[in-house]
Amino acid sequence: MDTTHQESPTTGGPGRPRKHGRRGVIGAGVGVLAAAAAGAGVWWGTRDTSAPITPQPTPYAWRPRAHTPAADLDSKWVGVQTHDVAVAERFEDYLGRPLDCVVVFGAETDWPAIEGPWFAIDAPEGQDWAQWVRDDPDNRTLVISTAMVPKDPDEDWRARGAAGEYDEHWRKFGQNLVDVGLGSSIVRIGWELNGKWYATHYVGDTEEKREQWKEYFRRIVMAMEVEGSDFEVDFTIAEGPQNSVSIEELYPGDDYVDIIGVDVYDSYISPIDPTARWQAKDEKVNSVSAVVAFAEERDKPVSFPEWAMVAEGDTQGGGDSPDFVNRMADVMASANLRYQAYFNTTDGGVGMTLADAPNGSAAYLARFGASGDVVPTGT
Numbered sequence: 135m136d137t138t139h140q141e142s143p144t145t146g147g148p149g150r151p152r153k154h155g156r157r158g159v160i161g162a163g164v165g166v167l168a169a170a171a172a173g174a175g176v177w178w179g180t181r182d183t184s185a186p187i188t189p190q191p192t193p194y195a196w197r198p199r200a201h202t203p204a205a206d207l208d209s210k211w212v213g214v215q216t217h218d219v220a221v222a223e224r225f226e227d228y229l230g231r232p233l234d235c236v237v238v239f240g241a242e243t244d245w246p247a248i249e250g251p252w253f254a255i256d257a258p259e260g261q262d263w264a265q266w267v268r269d270d271p272d273n274r275t276l277v278i279s280t281a282m283v284p285k286d287p288d289e290d291w292r293a294r295g296a297a298g299e300y301d302e303h304w305r306k307f308g309q310n311l312v313d314v315g316l317g318s319s320i321v322r323i324g325w326e327l328n329g330k331w332y333a334t335h336y337v338g339d340t341e342e343k344r345e346q347w348k349e350y351f352r353r354i355v356m357a358m359e360v361e362g363s364d365f366e367v368d369f370t371i372a373e374g375p376q377n378s379v380s381i382e383e384l385y386p387g388d389d390y391v392d393i394i395g396v397d398v399y400d401s402y403i404s405p406i407d408p409t410a411r412w413q414a415k416d417e418k419v420n421s422v423s424a425v426v427a428f429a430e431e432r433d434k435p436v437s438f439p440e441w442a443m444v445a446e447g448d449t450q451g452g453g454d455s456p457d458f459v460n461r462m463a464d465v466m467a468s469a470n471l472r473y474q475a476y477f478n479t480t481d482g483g484v485g486m487t488l489a490d491a492p493n494g495s496a497a498y499l500a501r502f503g504a505s506g507d508v509v510p511t512g513t
Contacts, residue, residue: 187290190298196356198389204470207393207435210510211235212502213277213475215440217253217261225478228488230504235275235320237439237475238263242281242334249306251278254314264314271315277368277439277475279322280307281334282350292343295350301357308358308365317363320473322439323354326372326397328384328420337384344379348386355390368472370395370439371425374402374418381420381428393472394429395437398422398462399484400452401444408457422462426469435472438462442477443494445485454490456497463501467508474508 211234214225226233241247253263253276267274283291283300294300311317324335327347337347355367369391371381385391403411416423429436443458444451452458466474476498478487488495501508 187293187297204433204435207472208470210471210508211473212509213237213473215475215477219260219266235277235473237277240280242285244284245303249303250310254311254316264316268315275320276316277320279325282324283334285334287334292346292350296346298353301353304354304357305360308360308363312360312362320366320368322368322370323351325370328378329372351386352390366392368393368395368437371420373398373420378419381425388432393437394434395439396425397440398438399442399444400455400458401449403450411452412461422465435470437472438474440477442484443491449483454493456493459494459497463508
């Protein structure tokens with residue numbers, strides 16, 4: 135969805151042992167990068183962009199870890215999107231159970247902002263998410279949404295990323311997270327890549343750009359997996375839009391993805407009848423059912439990192455819709471679901487929270503609250 139969450143602090147009991155990342159750093163060459171990558175941040179804005187792009191060796195002697203079946207990762211964690219710890223605590227009170235995860239968005243101001251995310255390095259008061267995880271590491275996970283380059287990128291940023299020019303930035307990103315205790319985070323690299331609204335991680339409108347994007351995604355995964363890291367990588371697309379290429383054409387490969395996610399909002403659908411709305415959503419190129427089926431084919435767990443009811447108005451939102459909530463819950467209950475997080479804020483065109491939707495809120499609590507059927511086993 136066309137949002138601006140990455141730089142605004144939007145608001146809105148212990149279960150079974152946690153299953154974190156499935157990757158590992160292999161070989162003694164960890165941390166040794168191609169020499170050409172050194173100093174990339176210095177000449178980011180001054181280099182000659184007409185110079186030929188020479189691919190550099192991948193940074194590590196890296197290989198994926200053994201595959202873990204999706205059913206073994208069916209944690210069904212309950213989360214919310216917020217940048218304020220106090221808001222998360224109030225949401226737990228509303229739920230009547232602890233949150234398993236929280237979704238946050240990194241800044242894209244410049245490379246230092248990407249390398250050292252605000253929620254990990256000098257976090258504002260009340261927004262220290264590294265401390266939130268450290269306070270209960272066995273039961274809390276941070277889901278980090280990160281752009282792939284700083285704002286106002288050069289036109290050829292995908293090609294340069296694919297060639298290894300930015301590897302060092304991602305090594306620093308991984309190391310900074312490990313240093314503050316966030317080495318087991320879930321990382322959404324270039325989320326909603328199929329939407330043109332994010333210039334800093336849009337997959338591109340040509341096959342060449344999309345192939346470069348995928349190679350750059352793979353390099354990010356390799357570079358950020360420093361010693362001590364145990365990240366999970368969530369490849370998250372946006373549901374639709376209708377003119378989007380299919381998820382099959384966007385996917386960077388099983389060796390680089392742990393979770394297949396999709397952001398879903400009840401908007402830009404013209405039918406008013408709830409059943410007709412859901413059927414219309416299911417006809418989209420990258421519908422909920424299409425993404426779930428794709429994940430099942432890959433034996434990967436799914437996620438819904440952002441989902442929400444949307445206020446009626448210019449975005450054709452469905453308003454207070456318990457039908458939408460229950461249909462989403464039905465999908466999550468039957469799928470191998472890693473986690474889901476409700477986008478409980480009016481920002482980004484959503485226009486309403488659960489507090490504004492008494493019927494939808496009742497449905498949400500019935501399905502995701504303390505006694506809900508779409509919650510972690512043992513909650």
